[in-house]
Amino acid sequence: MTERFQYDNRIVKNFLFITILWGVVGMLVGLIAALQLVVPGLNFSEWSTFGRIRPLHTNAVIFAFVGNAIFTGAYYSLQRLLKARMYSDLLSRIHFWGWQLIIVAAAVTLPLGMTQGKEYAELEWPIDIAIAFVWIVFGINMFGTILKRRERHLYVAIWFYIGTWVTVAMLHIVNSIAIPVTLGKSYSWYAGVQDALVQWWYGHNAVAFFLTTPFLGLMYYFLPKAANRPVYSYKLSIIHFWSLIFIYIWAGPHHLLYSALPEWAQSLGVAFSVMLIAPSWGGMLNGLLTLRGAWDRVREDPVLKFFVVAVTCYGMATLEGPLLSVKSINAIAHYTDWIVAHVHIGGIGWNGFLTFGMVYWLAPRLFGTKLYSTKLANVHFWLGTLGIIFYAVPLYFAGFFQSLMWQQFTPDGFLVYKNFLDTVLEIKYAYWLRAIGGSIYLIGVLIMVYNVVKTVKAGKLVADEDAEAPALEKLEKEPAGHWHTWIERRPIQMLVWSLVAVAIGGIIEMVPTFLVKSNVPTIASVKPYTPLELHGRDIYVMEGCYTCHSQMIRPFRGETERYGEYSKAGEYVYDHPFQWGSKRTGPDLHRVGGKYPNSWHYYHMWDPTSMSPGSLMPAYPHLFENAIDTTTTRRKIEAMITLGVPYGSDLPAKANADLMRQGQAIADDLKKAGIETSADRDIIALIAYLQRMGTDIKAAAVATK
Amino acid sequence: MLKFIKHHMETIAGIGIYPVVSFVIFFSIFCIALLYVWKATRRHIDHMAALPLTEGNSTNESIHHAQP
Numbered sequence: 001m002t003e004r005f006q007y008d009n010r011i012v013k014n015f016l017f018i019t020i021l022w023g024v025v026g027m028l029v030g031l032i033a034a035l036q037l038v039v040p041g042l043n044f045s046e047w048s049t050f051g052r053i054r055p056l057h058t059n060a061v062i063f064a065f066v067g068n069a070i071f072t073g074a075y076y077s078l079q080r081l082l083k084a085r086m087y088s089d090l091l092s093r094i095h096f097w098g099w100q101l102i103i104v105a106a107a108v109t110l111p112l113g114m115t116q117g118k119e120y121a122e123l124e125w126p127i128d129i130a131i132a133f134v135w136i137v138f139g140i141n142m143f144g145t146i147l148k149r150r151e152r153h154l155y156v157a158i159w160f161y162i163g164t165w166v167t168v169a170m171l172h173i174v175n176s177i178a179i180p181v182t183l184g185k186s187y188s189w190y191a192g193v194q195d196a197l198v199q200w201w202y203g204h205n206a207v208a209f210f211l212t213t214p215f216l217g218l219m220y221y222f223l224p225k226a227a228n229r230p231v232y233s234y235k236l237s238i239i240h241f242w243s244l245i246f247i248y249i250w251a252g253p254h255h256l257l258y259s260a261l262p263e264w265a266q267s268l269g270v271a272f273s274v275m276l277i278a279p280s281w282g283g284m285l286n287g288l289l290t291l292r293g294a295w296d297r298v299r300e301d302p303v304l305k306f307f308v309v310a311v312t313c314y315g316m317a318t319l320e321g322p323l324l325s326v327k328s329i330n331a332i333a334h335y336t337d338w339i340v341a342h343v344h345i346g347g348i349g350w351n352g353f354l355t356f357g358m359v360y361w362l363a364p365r366l367f368g369t370k371l372y373s374t375k376l377a378n379v380h381f382w383l384g385t386l387g388i389i390f391y392a393v394p395l396y397f398a399g400f401f402q403s404l405m406w407q408q409f410t411p412d413g414f415l416v417y418k419n420f421l422d423t424v425l426e427i428k429y430a431y432w433l434r435a436i437g438g439s440i441y442l443i444g445v446l447i448m449v450y451n452v453v454k455t456v457k458a459g460k461l462v463a464d465e466d467a468e469a470p471a472l473e474k475l476e477k478e479p480a481g482h483w484h485t486w487i488e489r490r491p492i493q494m495l496v497w498s499l500v501a502v503a504i505g506g507i508i509e510m511v512p513t514f515l516v517k518s519n520v521p522t523i524a525s526v527k528p529y530t531p532l533e534l535h536g537r538d539i540y541v542m543e544g545c546y547t548c549h550s551q552m553i554r555p556f557r558g559e560t561e562r563y564g565e566y567s568k569a570g571e572y573v574y575d576h577p578f579q580w581g582s583k584r585t586g587p588d589l590h591r592v593g594g595k596y597p598n599s600w601h602y603y604h605m606w607d608p609t610s611m612s613p614g615s616l617m618p619a620y621p622h623l624f625e626n627a628i629d630t631t632t633t634r635r636k637i638e639a640m641i642t643l644g645v646p647y648g649s650d651l652p653a654k655a656n657a658d659l660m661r662q663g664q665a666i667a668d669d670l671k672k673a674g675i676e677t678s679a680d681r682d683i684i685a686l687i688a689y690l691q692r693m694g695t696d697i698k699a700a701a702v703a704t705k
Numbered sequence: 706m707l708k709f710i711k712h713h714m715e716t717i718a719g720i721g722i723y724p725v726v727s728f729v730i731f732f733s734i735f736c737i738a739l740l741y742v743w744k745a746t747r748r749h750i751d752h753m754a755a756l757p758l759t760e761g762n763s764t765n766e767s768i769h770h771a772q773p
Binding site for chain 2: 077080081151153155156157220221224225228229230231234235236238239242243246247501504
């Protein structure tokens with residue numbers, strides 16, 4: 001019996017508009033961050049230094065722009081592939097507004113310096129809980145729709161959505177486990193090496209399951225729609241799905257090569273990362289070959305143009321990713337702008353262009369009209385493509401050459417570029433070109449905004465689109481088939497098996513590392529931070545120092561010459577969260593302790609160029625004004641004790657007295673250098689932390705002698 | 706100094722099983738997926754591939770397409 005029902009287009013429209021809005025905002029923030037690297041004066045306030053703006057940019061483009069794009073495409077395609085309206089309009093609205101509230105909360109708290117200090121997982125615990133809640137609402141709405149569907153079989157795009165939903169939920173919850181200190185401050189449950197492994201298991205899979213699998217779902221739906229022909233090989237899409245979700249979950253450790261992570265975990269990450277080429281390229285070719293026989297239309301249809309470049313960028317990024325996971329290539333690329341270029345091929349090429357193609361395809365359909373201007377869409381396409389090239393190519397050059405400079409020795413065996421800053425100044429030109437590339441890209445997006453506004457004005461929203469389909473009757477007898485047609489009819493089983501697939505990877509990868517806790521040869525001389533140093537470390541986290549400075553010296557001659565003894569796993573056992581960083585716009589800081597006098601740090605934080613002429617680092621005058629928040633000291637120490645840091649039980653009570661004593665000693669030392677300062681300023685705590693960093697192991701060396 | 710980063714894992718009993726387990730799991734799933742697409746009928750695959758293009762006109766009447 002044929003049933004009549006209506007697709008909910010209003011929710012799709014809402015997500016579409018907000019995707020565009022957050023896209024513009026997120027990219028604009030990215031452009032500001034890019035310009036701050038060449039014009040440090042643009043770090044004009046406490047709330048807008050690079051260290052706070054960069055997380056704002058990454059969170060905005062990943063979770064606001066790409067996130068809403070996923071929801072746009074998923075809400076549109078789910079209804080049509082399942083021949084059913086979304087399960088609940090109310091849940092759709094809660095999902096929409098909840099997600100936007102989270103984004104607004106992020107946009108407020110990140111500039112305020114409320115951060116967990118873990119990349120792409122910076123948001124503090126109350127927001128993390130809200131994310132979990134909204135994600136579950138999305139899940140209920142999606143599975144509710146699946147259960148009341150009128151199409152028996154689940155198309156491959158839906159598998160990708162299910163895989164995404166399950167895995168993101170798992171990643172988010174596991175990585176966000178933290179112990180709250182205040183409403184805006186918490187400490188990661190994990191420390192040091194474990195925290196690093198959990199974070200990059202999360203971080204890499206945020207790329208895999210937030211930026212890739214849902215977008216592959218969109219690709220498998222919108223590309224055939226736009227080309228008006230079925231996907232090249234549905235069989236290939238099945239292999240693509242299963243091998244991709246199985247392999248991706250293992251690849252995280254490739255972010256930690258040559259670090260203090262155990263060797264076996266590094267090798268596991270490399271092996272699975274290299275294997276990723278196969279399913280990724282299978283998917284890319286499947287997308288491109290869908291256009292076989294329709295390439296003439298690519299010349300005329302901007303939607304297809306965007307899709308072709310998006311899928312090509314997917315192919316480029318997923319070839320490059322495995323290559324970057326090879327240890328010898330990673331040794332060159334890690335910590336450099338090469339990685340920044342790599343992620344932007346994925347971000348602005350794959351995610352950006354697929355979204356734009358989807359926008360141009362959806363907007364006229366939702367509003368029952370034609371696209372206002374195909375010509376402008378073509379202009380956007382070419383500006384976007386040029387923007388990607390201008391963005392990425394200079395950074396590839398910069399990353400490669402800077403890495404070589406870091407490791408360049410004179411015939412006598414001395415570093416050619418003794419001063420890290422010299423290598424930065426050599427590549428400053430690339431930072432300018434990158435900002436220009438980003439601007440071109442953004443102009444293209446603004447043209448799209450104009451085009452969409454004009455299109456919307458010319459049409460009228462088809463809020464509820466009529467559709468009809470026969471009700472799904474219960475099968476009296478299972479049709480003989482084999483297991484996959486079985487699973488295609490059983491979404492809940494599908495959910496469970498996807499979860500099993502990704503959970504096994506996560507468990508096997510991490511369990512041994514948790515066992516390590518009792519097995520890492522603890523370095524006896526490594527002691528917990530003093531209360532003052534702990535405050536200093538929190539300031540380091542708050543200011544996002546990790547966005548430009550690493551705390552992980554790799555065992556290379558070029559690094560040990562420059563920074564000192566390479567980093568050991570046992571040195572990080574009290575680091576909640578770890579702060580290894582992933583990019584060196586400035587030098588590594590793991591052995592900065594004791595390298596300079598207190599006065600050097602004092603002047604350097606006031607005005608970096610006073611100590612390092614030409615420095616790109618922002619000044620931090622607010623650290624000189626703000627007093628250390630001693631009201632939280634006790635709770636911080638208690639939280640650390642809960643996490644297993646061996647502080648004496650009497651410390652919480654006397655922590656502030658200890659703090660003042662150590663602060664006074666630093667202030668007295670500064671006084672000898674002619675600096676008058678109060679001992680209770682943030683800068684004192686930060687200096688205490690910086691002077692402590694990486695020094696414990698030196699005590700061990702002295703002791704063994 | 707090397708003693709600090711070497712030999713972490715040697716103290717965990719049976720650590721060698723982890724990479725083996727991971728390989729076996731992955732390889733078997735891969736084989737099952739391969740087997741499935743190899744055995745799948747043309748009709749079923751065509752039906753699935755056509756799903757995005759058949760909005761409005763349901764294809765449920767062909768529920769028995771999976772039969773060989």
